[in-house]
Amino acid sequence: MQPPSRLLRFVHTADLHLGSRVITLPGMDSQTSSGLTDATYTAWQSIIDLCIREAVDFLLIAGDVYDSADRNIRAQLQFRDGLRQLEKHGIAAYIVHGNHDPANAWSRSIQLPKNAHCFSSEEPEVIIHRDQDGTPIAAIAGMSFATAHIRENLAERFPPRDREWPFTIGLLHCSIGGAIGHEPYAPCSIDDLKVCGYEYWALGHIHQPAMIASGDPYIIYAGNPQGRDMGETGDRGCRLVTVGPDGSVGIEPVRTGSxxxxxxxxxxxxxxxxxxxxxxxxxxxxxxxxxxxxxxxxxxxxxxxxxxxxxxxxxxxxxxxxxxxxxxxxxxxxxxxxxxxxxTTPRINREEIIARDDILGEICKKSAGLLSGDKKEITKAIAPLYISYARSYLNQPDDEEMCAIIEEAEALLLSRLAAGGIE
Known part of the structure; x- marks a missing residue:
């Protein structure tokens, strides 16, 4: 690696999902409810403010700026306005499209400012970022999704690192190793990324922030900047990355979710x-x-x-x-x-009940079988509950949530039957 001739700083974000629905709750005051509705836009502005405050060299955006299914023009305009703010401060932005905002879904009537570069969806591109003196301080290789459903391993198409390139970054929207809860778009392995010889991979698609590898190279999912439901708990934000002239790398998580x-x-x-x-x-x-x-x-x-x-x-x-x-x-x-x-559970000895031949024992045996076996049958049975207006707000339960539902149902049945006099 050729380290930068001076300190290099950039922000890595992904999965903005600008304008996507965020659940509001009964009993919320109007100000809080309105703030929650606009929370994805607020997080985007926080990222822009961070870039300006820290005087970074550039911003990396690893896909899913907005949800193309909604045809959300406001989201695209808000995104453009944020990039314009960066342009006034001489900060570049490098962008790849993901499965929610593929290249064929962006409005051609909304032109991004000159400081923003969207990578091609045909082949990986390599951009050499230069400082104001014209000195190359980073190489950025990226490739966008052409359409929403990319099953090809795009990482295999990225070029190997040229020895003359400065600090090199891969920018990609992808799924490493079939991540749970996410469609396996642009699936790849850690080895597929390592073989390129880059120093840092700025990834998007997985909403849970994660450091997949902590050096040689750094492989980072920034996560989404604002949680939108109970499937996205915990702190959400972006990554502020500093590369020293000696090649040392510092990565700071910065919270942006309100x-x-x-x-x-x-x-x-x-x-x-x-x-x-x-x-x-x-x-x-x-x-x-x-x-x-x-x-x-x-x-x-x-x-x-x-x-x-x-x-x-x-x-x-x-x-x-x-x-x-x-x-x-x-x-x-x-x-x-x-x-x-x-x-909670009532004061019932479950081990004694499961050994019985009555209805209580049968309930315990049935739930035990469901907990230890294939849950496809029960998942299919409750699927209609999620295929409704609520599907925009609810994810179908994963195995862990399904186990909790089964345990809760068992406890409810046992307590109701026991309370009704069956002992």
Whole structure:
């Protein structure tokens, strides 16, 4: 590698999904609801502000700027406006199209500014980025998706690194090793990327931020800059990368998401009073609020063995949810309960029940078989619940979520039947 003659700095982002739907909740004030609706645009502006504040050399965008299925012209205009801000500060932007914003879906009537370069979808291109003095400080190899469904391994088409190139970056929207929860578009392996001899791979498509390899080369999924539902929990942002004249690489995650989605599990073992339980939940949420970097939307999961199990299943959960929605837990940042799920269990000896030959034993045997076996049958059975208006907001459950549904259903059946006098 030929290290840059001076400090090189760039921002790596991906999967902006500008204008895509973000769930709002009942009980939210109008300002928060509006802010959540525009959260993807706010995250984009945060990335632009970061580039300007840190005076980076360029911005890398690894696909899925917006969702082409929505034909969202506002999203494309907002994207262009952000690039114009960078142009005023002499900051370049290098972009590849992904499966949600393929080259054939961009509006030809919206011209991007001159500082932005969109890589070809026909063959990989290599751009030598030069500083204001004309000195080459980085080589960027990239290739876009021509259409939405690319099954070809595009990484195999990238050229090997030329020994004369400066610090070299691969920019690609792809799926490494069949990532769970994402379509295997442009599938490739780590070895496919390593063989090119680049120093850094700036990847998009996987929304969960991840460092696949921490050097030789660095292989990074920036993740999406703003979580949009409970499938995208945790901090979301971009990567600020600094390359020293000695070739050292520093990678800093920078949060850009205004709203934080989170799953919070609360063990309520031994709880015997709903009023005291509500206070325990509020105390937990207040503590989380103090540590958060912004508003939180949370799904509460109650676990443990408790005498309250029957009462929770019989309407207690609904009552708790309504009270928390009407009176949002306060703290440093607001906390909005998206849903409360009871995964508590009654005081029932499951091992004894599964050995029985009655209906309770049959329920336990059936759920045990579903938990350990192929879940295709039950997934097919509940699929119609997700093929509706709600499909824009809900993902079909993965295996882990399906196991939780089965366990919850078993607990509910056992508790209802036991409460009805079957022992």
């Amino acid at each position: 709203y934080h989605w989170d799953l919070i599990e609360i063990d309520i073992s031994g709880a015997v009073d709903l009023g005291i339980l509500e206070e325990r939940i509020r105390e937990r949420l207040a503590a989380i609020s103090e540590e958060a970097g912004g508003p939180i939307i949370t799904r509460l999961i109650l676990t443990g063995v408790t005498p309250l199990h029957h009462e929770l299943a019989g309407g207690g959960i609904t009552a708790l949810a309504e009270r928390l929605t009407e009176d949002t837990p306060t703290g440093k940042h607001p906390v909005y309960p998206e849903r409360i799920i009871s995964r």
